[in-house]
Amino acid sequence: ETGVTQSPTHLIKTRGQQVTLRCSSQSGHNTVSWYQQALGQGPQFIFQYYREEENGRGNFPPRFSGLQFPNYSSELNVNALELDDSALYLCASSEGQGGPTNEKLFFGSGTQLSVL
Amino acid sequence: QKEVEQDPGPLSVPEGAIVSLNCTYSNSAFQYFMWYRQYSRKGPELLMYTYSSGNKEDGRFTAQVDKSSKYISLFIRDSQPSDSATYLCAMTVGGYSTLTFGKGTMLLVSP
Numbered sequence: 403e404t405g406v407t408q409s410p411t412h413l414i415k416t417r418g419q420q421v422t423l424r425c426s427s428q429s430g431h432n433t434v435s436w437y438q439q440a441l442g443q444g445p446q447f448i449f450q451y452y453r454e455e456e457n458g459r460g461n462f463p464p465r466f467s468g469l470q471f472p473n474y475s476s477e478l479n480v481n482a483l484e485l486d487d488s489a490l491y492l493c494a495s496s497e498g499q500g501g502p503t504n505e506k507l508f509f510g511s512g513t514q515l516s517v518l
Numbered sequence: 519q520k521e522v523e524q525d526p527g528p529l530s531v532p533e534g535a536i537v538s539l540n541c542t543y544s545n546s547a548f549q550y551f552m553w554y555r556q557y558s559r560k561g562p563e564l565l566m567y568t569y570s571s572g573n574k575e576d577g578r579f580t581a582q583v584d585k586s587s588k589y590i591s592l593f594i595r596d597s598q599p600s601d602s603a604t605y606l607c608a609m610t611v612g613g614y615s616t617l618t619f620g621k622g623t624m625l626l627v628s629p
Binding site for chain 1: 524526554560562563564608616617618619620621622
């Protein structure tokens with residue numbers, strides 16, 4: 403077990419709706435990253451938060467947004483859902499920023515989002 | 519050309535076989551290399567983490583990095599049915615940057 407928990411495990415939404423996914427990082431890990439994994443693909447980086455500030459973003463539109471809270475929890479929000487947003491959304495935490503340990507990501511089990 | 523290339527498989531082997539999984543990459547700035555194992559409906563689990571070229575061994579697993587050829591490998595000795603999973607290579611330039619993953623190789627080890 404990585405100590406990273408995500409909720410819900412599964413979610414079904416319709417196109418145009420909004421969704422919030424939640425993550426609780428491993429205690430002491432002040433960096434959280436969110437990844438999208440489409441079926442048969444590797445995880446794609448969405449964004450990263452360090453001490454409640456976004457400090458990196460992948461090639462995702464602004465309708466993907468996030469928050470990180472002081473208690474090691476975080477959220478991923480997606481507005482105006484599209485069919486292509488159907489994927490496994492993974493939260494990962496790591497110990498720090500800027501050092502080698504930042505590359506050791508510990509993933510949760512993910513939230514499987516289906517958009518109909 | 520994708521930054522990281524990985525054969526999706528599936529790769530089917532009998533129990534006890536030596537397994538070789540590979541990735542190639544195009545970005546010479548990558549410095550840190552990882553292998554993750556992902557079981558069905560689970561998140562990736564960090565298996566191996568290497569920085570320099572050469573070999574790193576951990577139990578039945580050996581990670582190999584050849585920066586000059588931009589090629590990394592993961593070897594699994596005495597493979598077990600419980601090793602059946604998707605293996606993802608990942609790499610980063612380090613520091614503030616994030617991970618770039620391969621597509622993953624599905625491995626099936628039959629009893």
